[in-house]
Amino acid sequence: MAELLQAASDLMAERGYDATTMAEIAARAGAKVGSLYRFFPNKEAIAETLLQQQMAVLHDEYEALAGRASTLLPEELADILIDLMVTRYPRVKSLPALMQARTDSVEIRNVSRAQAIQGISAALRVCAPALDEVVAKDIAAVVLNNMKVMLGMTLKEAPTTPGAPDELRRMNRLYLCARLDPWR
Template sequence: MEVLLAAAAQVFADRGYDAATTTEIAAAAQSSIGSLYQFFPTKEKIAQAVIGQQAQDLAQQLDAIAEASPGWDVPELSRRLVQALIEFRGRHPSFARLIDTPGVPAELVIGVRQSMRLQLARILAPHAPGLGKARLAAVAAAVQQVMKSAVALNADPAFDSAAAAKAALQELRDMLTAYLQSTLS
Protein backbone atom coordinates (compact mmCIF):
# COMPACT_ATOMS: atom_id res chain seq x y z
CA MET A 1 0.00 0.00 0.00
CA GLU A 2 2.89 2.38 0.76
CA VAL A 3 4.30 1.81 -2.73
CA LEU A 4 0.91 2.58 -4.25
CA LEU A 5 0.57 5.80 -2.24
CA ALA A 6 4.10 6.92 -3.11
CA ALA A 7 3.43 6.26 -6.79
CA ALA A 8 0.09 8.07 -6.59
CA ALA A 9 1.71 11.07 -4.91
CA GLN A 10 4.27 11.26 -7.70
CA VAL A 11 1.68 10.94 -10.47
CA PHE A 12 -0.51 13.59 -8.83
CA ALA A 13 2.52 15.88 -8.48
CA ASP A 14 3.49 15.40 -12.12
CA ARG A 15 0.07 15.41 -13.76
CA GLY A 16 -2.41 16.93 -11.31
CA TYR A 17 -5.55 15.30 -9.99
CA ASP A 18 -7.70 15.62 -13.11
CA ALA A 19 -5.09 14.33 -15.58
CA ALA A 20 -3.86 11.47 -13.38
CA THR A 21 -5.32 8.05 -14.06
CA THR A 22 -5.48 4.93 -11.96
CA THR A 23 -3.74 3.08 -14.79
CA GLU A 24 -0.78 5.49 -14.56
CA ILE A 25 -0.66 5.15 -10.80
CA ALA A 26 -0.64 1.34 -10.99
CA ALA A 27 2.09 1.45 -13.66
CA ALA A 28 4.20 3.87 -11.59
CA ALA A 29 3.87 1.49 -8.63
CA GLN A 30 4.76 -1.45 -10.88
CA SER A 31 1.50 -3.01 -9.79
CA SER A 32 -1.57 -4.33 -11.52
CA ILE A 33 -4.67 -2.20 -11.73
CA GLY A 34 -6.48 -4.96 -9.82
CA SER A 35 -4.06 -4.61 -6.91
CA LEU A 36 -4.61 -0.87 -6.89
CA TYR A 37 -8.39 -1.28 -6.88
CA GLN A 38 -8.13 -3.82 -4.06
CA PHE A 39 -6.93 -1.03 -1.76
CA PHE A 40 -8.42 2.03 -3.48
CA PRO A 41 -11.59 1.54 -5.54
CA THR A 42 -11.49 5.07 -7.02
CA LYS A 43 -9.04 7.83 -7.84
CA GLU A 44 -10.81 9.95 -5.25
CA LYS A 45 -10.02 7.36 -2.55
CA ILE A 46 -6.37 7.36 -3.62
CA ALA A 47 -6.23 11.16 -3.40
CA GLN A 48 -7.88 11.04 0.03
CA ALA A 49 -5.27 8.56 1.26
CA VAL A 50 -2.37 10.61 -0.13
CA ILE A 51 -3.69 13.84 1.39
CA GLY A 52 -4.39 12.08 4.69
CA GLN A 53 -0.85 10.73 4.86
CA GLN A 54 0.67 14.08 3.95
CA ALA A 55 -1.58 16.01 6.33
CA GLN A 56 -0.45 13.72 9.12
CA ASP A 57 3.17 14.57 8.31
CA LEU A 58 2.33 18.30 8.36
CA ALA A 59 0.51 17.90 11.68
CA GLN A 60 3.55 16.22 13.22
CA GLN A 61 5.80 19.00 11.94
CA LEU A 62 3.50 21.69 13.35
CA ASP A 63 3.20 19.82 16.65
CA ALA A 64 6.99 19.88 16.95
CA ILE A 65 6.97 23.63 16.32
CA ALA A 66 4.21 24.10 18.91
CA GLU A 67 6.30 22.27 21.49
CA ALA A 68 9.45 24.30 20.81
CA SER A 69 8.04 27.72 19.91
CA PRO A 70 7.10 29.23 23.31
CA GLY A 71 10.77 30.11 23.86
CA TRP A 72 11.24 31.72 20.45
CA ASP A 73 10.99 35.40 19.68
CA VAL A 74 8.68 36.51 16.86
CA PRO A 75 11.37 36.69 14.13
CA GLU A 76 12.44 33.13 14.95
CA LEU A 77 8.82 31.98 14.98
CA SER A 78 8.22 33.57 11.56
CA ARG A 79 11.36 32.06 10.09
CA ARG A 80 10.55 28.59 11.36
CA LEU A 81 6.93 28.66 10.21
CA VAL A 82 7.80 29.74 6.68
CA GLN A 83 10.67 27.28 6.46
CA ALA A 84 8.54 24.43 7.80
CA LEU A 85 5.93 24.79 5.09
CA ILE A 86 8.51 25.21 2.33
CA GLU A 87 10.24 22.03 3.50
CA PHE A 88 6.91 20.21 3.79
CA ARG A 89 5.86 21.18 0.29
CA GLY A 90 9.31 20.17 -0.97
CA ARG A 91 8.81 16.70 0.49
CA HIS A 92 5.23 16.49 -0.77
CA PRO A 93 4.89 18.26 -4.13
CA SER A 94 1.53 16.59 -4.76
CA PHE A 95 -0.01 18.25 -1.69
CA ALA A 96 -0.62 21.63 -3.34
CA ARG A 97 -1.79 20.00 -6.56
CA LEU A 98 -4.36 18.00 -4.61
CA ILE A 99 -5.42 20.44 -1.91
CA ASP A 100 -5.94 23.31 -4.37
CA THR A 101 -7.69 21.32 -7.11
CA PRO A 102 -11.41 20.96 -7.69
CA GLY A 103 -12.49 17.35 -7.74
CA VAL A 104 -10.85 16.40 -4.47
CA PRO A 105 -13.58 16.08 -1.84
CA ALA A 106 -14.23 19.52 -0.38
CA GLU A 107 -14.80 18.18 3.13
CA LEU A 108 -11.31 16.67 3.11
CA VAL A 109 -9.70 19.91 1.94
CA ILE A 110 -11.64 21.96 4.46
CA GLY A 111 -10.72 19.55 7.24
CA VAL A 112 -7.00 19.76 6.43
CA ARG A 113 -7.09 23.56 6.26
CA GLN A 114 -9.06 23.85 9.50
CA SER A 115 -6.71 21.47 11.27
CA MET A 116 -3.71 23.48 10.12
CA ARG A 117 -5.30 26.72 11.31
CA LEU A 118 -6.00 25.20 14.72
CA GLN A 119 -2.39 24.10 14.99
CA LEU A 120 -1.17 27.54 13.94
CA ALA A 121 -3.41 29.14 16.57
CA ARG A 122 -1.92 26.76 19.14
CA ILE A 123 1.57 27.81 18.04
CA LEU A 124 0.72 31.51 18.18
CA ALA A 125 -1.26 31.48 21.46
CA PRO A 126 1.74 31.54 23.86
CA HIS A 127 3.04 34.60 22.01
CA ALA A 128 -0.26 36.47 22.32
CA PRO A 129 -1.90 35.68 25.67
CA GLY A 130 -4.21 38.71 25.39
CA LEU A 131 -5.62 37.83 21.98
CA GLY A 132 -9.15 36.48 22.01
CA LYS A 133 -9.99 33.14 20.43
CA ALA A 134 -11.71 34.66 17.38
CA ARG A 135 -8.87 37.08 16.67
CA LEU A 136 -6.30 34.31 17.15
CA ALA A 137 -8.19 32.19 14.61
CA ALA A 138 -8.13 35.09 12.13
CA VAL A 139 -4.40 35.62 12.67
CA ALA A 140 -3.80 31.89 12.15
CA ALA A 141 -5.71 32.03 8.84
CA ALA A 142 -3.63 35.03 7.72
CA VAL A 143 -0.39 33.27 8.69
CA GLN A 144 -1.53 30.19 6.78
CA GLN A 145 -2.00 32.28 3.64
CA VAL A 146 1.40 33.97 4.02
CA MET A 147 3.02 30.56 4.43
CA LYS A 148 1.21 29.39 1.31
CA SER A 149 2.55 32.44 -0.52
CA ALA A 150 6.06 31.62 0.66
CA VAL A 151 5.79 28.19 -0.90
CA ALA A 152 4.58 29.66 -4.19
CA LEU A 153 7.31 32.27 -4.12
CA ASN A 154 9.97 29.69 -3.41
CA ALA A 155 8.86 27.66 -6.45
CA ASP A 156 8.32 30.63 -8.80
CA PRO A 157 10.23 29.96 -12.05
CA ALA A 158 10.15 33.67 -13.02
CA PHE A 159 13.17 34.48 -10.86
CA ASP A 160 16.34 34.86 -12.90
CA SER A 161 18.54 33.62 -10.08
CA ALA A 162 18.45 31.75 -6.80
CA ALA A 163 19.65 34.94 -5.10
CA ALA A 164 16.63 36.88 -6.38
CA ALA A 165 14.25 34.17 -5.13
CA LYS A 166 16.00 34.11 -1.76
CA ALA A 167 15.77 37.91 -1.47
CA ALA A 168 12.03 37.88 -2.25
CA LEU A 169 11.46 35.09 0.23
CA GLN A 170 13.29 37.12 2.89
CA GLU A 171 10.95 40.04 2.16
CA LEU A 172 7.99 37.76 2.76
CA ARG A 173 9.50 36.53 6.04
CA ASP A 174 10.10 40.15 7.08
CA MET A 175 6.48 40.95 6.23
CA LEU A 176 5.25 38.04 8.35
CA THR A 177 7.54 39.05 11.20
CA ALA A 178 6.32 42.66 11.13
CA TYR A 179 2.70 41.50 11.04
CA LEU A 180 3.18 39.10 13.94
CA GLN A 181 5.12 41.62 16.00
CA SER A 182 2.37 44.20 15.64
CA THR A 183 -0.44 41.70 16.14
CA LEU A 184 0.93 39.55 18.94
CA SER A 185 2.29 42.37 21.09
Protein backbone atom coordinates in the same frame (compact mmCIF):
# COMPACT_ATOMS: atom_id res chain seq x y z
CA MET B 1 1.74 0.09 -0.37
CA ALA B 2 3.83 3.15 0.56
CA GLU B 3 5.52 3.05 -2.84
CA LEU B 4 2.16 2.87 -4.60
CA LEU B 5 0.85 5.84 -2.63
CA GLN B 6 4.02 7.83 -3.31
CA ALA B 7 3.74 7.10 -7.02
CA ALA B 8 0.09 8.15 -7.00
CA SER B 9 0.92 11.35 -5.12
CA ASP B 10 3.74 12.22 -7.51
CA LEU B 11 1.64 11.58 -10.62
CA MET B 12 -1.37 13.49 -9.31
CA ALA B 13 0.83 16.44 -8.41
CA GLU B 14 2.45 16.39 -11.86
CA ARG B 15 -0.53 15.61 -14.08
CA GLY B 16 -3.62 16.18 -11.97
CA TYR B 17 -6.09 13.69 -10.59
CA ASP B 18 -8.15 13.16 -13.74
CA ALA B 19 -5.13 12.54 -15.99
CA THR B 20 -3.60 9.95 -13.67
CA THR B 21 -4.50 6.32 -14.32
CA MET B 22 -4.20 3.21 -12.18
CA ALA B 23 -1.84 1.66 -14.76
CA GLU B 24 0.45 4.71 -14.59
CA ILE B 25 0.50 4.57 -10.79
CA ALA B 26 1.49 0.90 -10.84
CA ALA B 27 4.15 1.50 -13.51
CA ARG B 28 5.64 4.46 -11.61
CA ALA B 29 5.84 2.31 -8.47
CA GLY B 30 7.41 -0.57 -10.39
CA ALA B 31 4.46 -2.82 -9.54
CA LYS B 32 1.91 -4.77 -11.50
CA VAL B 33 -1.49 -3.15 -11.78
CA GLY B 34 -3.01 -6.21 -10.06
CA SER B 35 -0.93 -5.42 -6.97
CA LEU B 36 -2.36 -1.93 -6.93
CA TYR B 37 -5.92 -3.26 -7.13
CA ARG B 38 -5.21 -5.62 -4.21
CA PHE B 39 -4.78 -2.58 -1.97
CA PHE B 40 -7.10 -0.09 -3.67
CA PRO B 41 -10.25 -1.00 -5.62
CA ASN B 42 -10.13 2.25 -7.60
CA LYS B 43 -8.44 5.61 -7.99
CA GLU B 44 -10.96 7.23 -5.64
CA ALA B 45 -9.79 4.95 -2.81
CA ILE B 46 -6.19 5.96 -3.46
CA ALA B 47 -7.17 9.62 -3.47
CA GLU B 48 -9.08 9.28 -0.20
CA THR B 49 -6.12 7.54 1.47
CA LEU B 50 -3.72 10.21 0.20
CA LEU B 51 -6.03 13.01 1.30
CA GLN B 52 -6.31 11.58 4.81
CA GLN B 53 -2.54 11.03 5.03
CA GLN B 54 -1.72 14.53 3.83
CA MET B 55 -4.24 16.19 6.14
CA ALA B 56 -2.68 14.20 9.01
CA VAL B 57 0.78 15.47 8.01
CA LEU B 58 -0.47 19.05 8.26
CA HIS B 59 -2.11 18.41 11.61
CA ASP B 60 1.04 16.78 12.99
CA GLU B 61 3.23 19.67 11.79
CA TYR B 62 1.09 22.23 13.61
CA GLU B 63 0.91 20.09 16.77
CA ALA B 64 4.69 19.75 16.82
CA LEU B 65 5.14 23.47 16.30
CA ALA B 66 2.75 24.33 19.14
CA GLY B 67 4.64 21.87 21.33
CA ARG B 68 7.86 23.82 20.97
CA ALA B 69 6.56 27.37 20.53
CA SER B 70 7.07 28.21 24.22
CA THR B 71 10.83 28.05 23.67
CA LEU B 72 10.78 30.32 20.62
CA LEU B 73 11.10 34.06 20.28
CA PRO B 74 8.51 35.67 17.97
CA GLU B 75 11.11 36.16 15.23
CA GLU B 76 12.11 32.47 15.44
CA LEU B 77 8.47 31.42 15.23
CA ALA B 78 8.02 33.79 12.27
CA ASP B 79 10.90 32.14 10.40
CA ILE B 80 9.59 28.64 11.05
CA LEU B 81 6.08 29.57 9.97
CA ILE B 82 7.08 31.40 6.81
CA ASP B 83 9.03 28.36 5.64
CA LEU B 84 6.62 25.70 6.90
CA MET B 85 4.67 25.31 3.66
CA VAL B 86 7.85 25.17 1.63
CA THR B 87 9.40 22.48 3.81
CA ARG B 88 6.30 20.32 4.01
CA TYR B 89 5.35 20.75 0.34
CA PRO B 90 7.12 17.56 -0.84
CA ARG B 91 5.00 15.54 1.59
CA VAL B 92 1.67 17.12 0.56
CA LYS B 93 2.28 18.23 -3.02
CA SER B 94 -0.71 16.37 -4.46
CA LEU B 95 -3.14 17.92 -1.96
CA PRO B 96 -4.36 20.63 -4.38
CA ALA B 97 -5.04 18.02 -7.08
CA LEU B 98 -6.77 15.76 -4.57
CA MET B 99 -8.99 18.58 -3.36
CA GLN B 100 -9.81 19.76 -6.85
CA ALA B 101 -11.04 16.32 -7.89
CA ARG B 102 -13.59 16.02 -5.11
CA THR B 103 -17.20 17.06 -5.27
CA ASP B 104 -16.83 18.41 -1.73
CA SER B 105 -13.62 20.33 -2.55
CA VAL B 106 -14.89 23.58 -1.06
CA GLU B 107 -15.67 21.84 2.22
CA ILE B 108 -12.30 20.05 2.28
CA ARG B 109 -10.47 23.30 1.47
CA ASN B 110 -12.34 25.07 4.26
CA VAL B 111 -11.45 22.31 6.71
CA SER B 112 -7.80 22.51 5.64
CA ARG B 113 -7.74 26.31 6.07
CA ALA B 114 -9.47 26.11 9.44
CA GLN B 115 -6.96 23.46 10.54
CA ALA B 116 -4.06 25.68 9.43
CA ILE B 117 -5.45 28.76 11.17
CA GLN B 118 -6.12 26.75 14.33
CA GLY B 119 -2.61 25.25 14.25
CA ILE B 120 -0.88 28.57 13.66
CA SER B 121 -2.98 30.38 16.27
CA ALA B 122 -2.22 27.63 18.81
CA ALA B 123 1.52 28.14 18.25
CA LEU B 124 1.09 31.91 18.51
CA ARG B 125 -0.75 31.57 21.81
CA VAL B 126 1.92 29.26 23.22
CA CYS B 127 4.60 31.78 22.21
CA ALA B 128 2.54 34.69 23.60
CA PRO B 129 0.31 33.17 26.33
CA ALA B 130 -1.73 36.32 26.96
CA LEU B 131 -2.70 36.64 23.29
CA ASP B 132 -6.46 36.80 22.82
CA GLU B 133 -7.84 33.80 20.89
CA VAL B 134 -9.74 35.92 18.34
CA VAL B 135 -6.70 38.12 17.70
CA ALA B 136 -4.54 34.99 17.40
CA LYS B 137 -6.80 33.66 14.64
CA ASP B 138 -6.67 36.98 12.80
CA ILE B 139 -2.87 37.01 12.99
CA ALA B 140 -2.81 33.35 11.93
CA ALA B 141 -4.85 34.14 8.81
CA VAL B 142 -2.35 36.84 7.81
CA VAL B 143 0.59 34.52 8.47
CA LEU B 144 -1.08 31.71 6.50
CA ASN B 145 -1.38 34.01 3.50
CA ASN B 146 2.29 34.97 3.84
CA MET B 147 3.16 31.26 3.95
CA LYS B 148 1.23 30.70 0.72
CA VAL B 149 3.04 33.58 -0.95
CA MET B 150 6.40 32.14 0.11
CA LEU B 151 5.45 28.77 -1.37
CA GLY B 152 4.34 30.50 -4.57
CA MET B 153 7.65 32.36 -4.79
CA THR B 154 9.61 29.17 -4.19
CA LEU B 155 7.68 27.28 -6.87
CA LYS B 156 7.93 30.30 -9.21
CA GLU B 157 4.14 30.50 -9.33
CA ALA B 158 4.05 33.99 -7.78
CA PRO B 159 5.86 37.12 -8.91
CA THR B 160 9.29 37.18 -7.32
CA THR B 161 12.83 38.43 -7.54
CA PRO B 162 15.97 36.89 -6.04
CA GLY B 163 15.70 38.95 -2.85
CA ALA B 164 11.91 38.85 -2.44
CA PRO B 165 11.77 35.71 -0.25
CA ASP B 166 14.18 37.31 2.24
CA GLU B 167 12.05 40.45 2.26
CA LEU B 168 8.95 38.36 2.98
CA ARG B 169 10.79 36.69 5.88
CA ARG B 170 11.75 40.12 7.27
CA MET B 171 8.20 41.36 6.91
CA ASN B 172 6.84 38.29 8.69
CA ARG B 173 9.37 38.69 11.53
CA LEU B 174 8.53 42.36 12.01
CA TYR B 175 4.82 41.67 11.91
CA LEU B 176 4.91 38.82 14.45
CA CYS B 177 7.28 40.67 16.79
CA ALA B 178 5.03 43.73 16.73
CA ARG B 179 1.88 41.64 17.28
CA LEU B 180 3.19 39.12 19.83
CA ASP B 181 5.58 41.12 22.02
CA PRO B 182 2.80 43.01 23.87
CA TRP B 183 1.18 39.66 24.78
CA ARG B 184 4.32 37.87 26.03
